[in-house]
Amino acid sequence: MSTLLIKSATIVNEGKQFNADVFIKDGFIERIDSQIDVKADETINAEGLYLLPGAIDDQVHFREPGLTHKADIYTESRAAVAGGITSFMEMPNTVPNTLTQQLLQDKYDIAAQRSLANYSFFMGASNDNLDEVLRTDAQNVCGIKVFMGSSTGNMLVDNPTTLENLFSRSPMLIATHCEDEATIQSNLAHYKQVFGDNVPVRLHPKIRSEEACYLSSSMAVALAKKHNARLHILHISTEKETHLFDNTIPLKDKRITAEACVHHLWFSNEDYETKGNLIKWNPAVKTAKDRDGILKAVLDGRIDVIATDHAPHTIEEKAQSYLQAPSGGPLVQHALPALLELYHHGKITLEQIAEKTAHNVATCFQIAKRGFIREGYYADLALVNLNKPWQVNKNNILYKCGWSPFEGSTFRSSIEHTIISGKLAWSNGKFTTEDSGLRMTFER
Structure with a gap:
């Protein structure tokens, strides 16, 4: 059993923006609320960050x-x-x-x-x-x-x-x-x-x-x-x-x-x-x-x-x-x-x-339980800092080929955290797990 609590994020989902906490348990979003006070294995302070569906x-x-x-x-x-x-x-x-x-x-x-x-x-x-x-x-x-x-x-x-x-x-x-x-x-x-x-x-x-x-x-x-x-x-x-x-x-x-x-x-x-x-x-x-x-x-x-x-x-x-x-x-x-x-x-x-x-x-x-920030859905999420500029260069390109058509461009927004099926996988410029993602299924 693993838990993750995201505090004070600006959630962007289904045509709306609102401030809320998100509690994730065993890979799924268990609760979205204005204030969630529970003990979690890991807590992310997302104040000032925007939470998008991955x-x-x-x-x-x-x-x-x-x-x-x-x-x-x-x-x-x-x-x-x-x-x-x-x-x-x-x-x-x-x-x-x-x-x-x-x-x-x-x-x-x-x-x-x-x-x-x-x-x-x-x-x-x-x-x-x-x-x-x-x-x-x-x-x-x-x-x-x-x-x-x-x-x-x-x-x-x-x-x-x-x-x-x-x-x-x-x-x-x-x-x-x-x-x-x-x-x-x-x-x-x-x-x-x-x-x-x-x-x-x-x-x-x-x-x-x-x-x-x-x-x-x-x-x-x-x-x-x-x-x-x-x-x-x-x-x-x-x-x-x-x-x-x-x-x-x-x-x-x-x-x-x-x-x-x-x-x-x-x-x-x-x-x-x-x-x-x-x-x-x-x-x-x-x-x-x-x-x-x-x-x-x-x-x-x-x-x-x-x-x-x-x-x-x-x-x-x-x-x-x-x-x-x-x-x-x-x-x-x-x-x-x-x-x-x-x-x-x-x-x-x-x-x-x-x-x-x-x-x-x-x-x-028709993907099963993904693509939305909803209770009961997989926690596939990206926390974004809209005001943290960075420049694309050889030192931060992660592709095996080692280049990008955006090389030399400066982007104003940074991906601060990425959560894959409930697991924090990328955080503050570093990978935080080697666990594999999951096979998607389809409701057809």
Whole structure:
């Protein structure tokens, strides 16, 4: 039996802010009250701090197995916890690709021993593993991942019959990466003709264009509507795509939902000049108009959740030419501080950050007893100091790859404490436990 008492926190939860104490027992929030006087194993004085539900990141690539020179579940889950992310859902494009139930179970076995954060893993779809996909347990797995655009290994799903079968037969949430491969290849061929092997990175959003994104996203939406499938489109990168989604339906009743990522809310094509391949993602960071349009859709409810698409590569890999450098970058440690920076700039409220990073993710994926600061729920919490500036530098970056696209940035807010399933895991700049997080379950 373990107990933790948080005193005098400003709680940000379900559209409100209020001052209260929180008593945690055996992993769960037992009581929330204006004054709680009980003896606890540990007490945190949270006066002046803001208590948010721990962020649930619905899209990360932690690279294990097979790509552990870039990252692994142990290192990246620790970086996430230091950044106030208490739970993650990890993608199947590891090596080997997670295309069988046994390979999926292998990842759960690793996480049970090595993940500081709570965890779930997507089952991967390919053009030829439908039977394996349909065996996925909806109560114990977050969803099915479909790459409707370029990917690694055998994970590009471009067979129309396969897509029809997936959307018509899968009872689970289908999460999609949407970019039209034919459009991308045509754009790439054009720019190679002009520049040869020296295509500049600034053309990345022209190659992985608005047209490529919209063609694929609109096709996914059409398939979902045709078959009444549960569709979740990941990392929306264009303003045009935001109009595919509805904000007139309560989230719990939506069959089609969407995600925005921190980098698409922060960077624009103007940043390629200074950041180069460090902000090369798929789908690409596009224009300031796209960035602002995505934020507008987040705020008005067309886009439901904010995530990271954390996808580390080594700095040596990123230092290659544009055509050789892989897409993706590390974000979990700095996502919540970046969103809090947007709050300081008046672009989003604390209540909206809690909604988009925790409440809505829990609702969207039907996660059991997480995502809210409620009595009877798991204690997944982040205590934030809104006025404790710090600069991102090599000495405090925790990713295995050792770099960040935010390097040199100063954030005004710090993550002071992170609590994972009732256990204090990060406190005042140090990890305070090596205990593993828990496997998430789903009320489906």
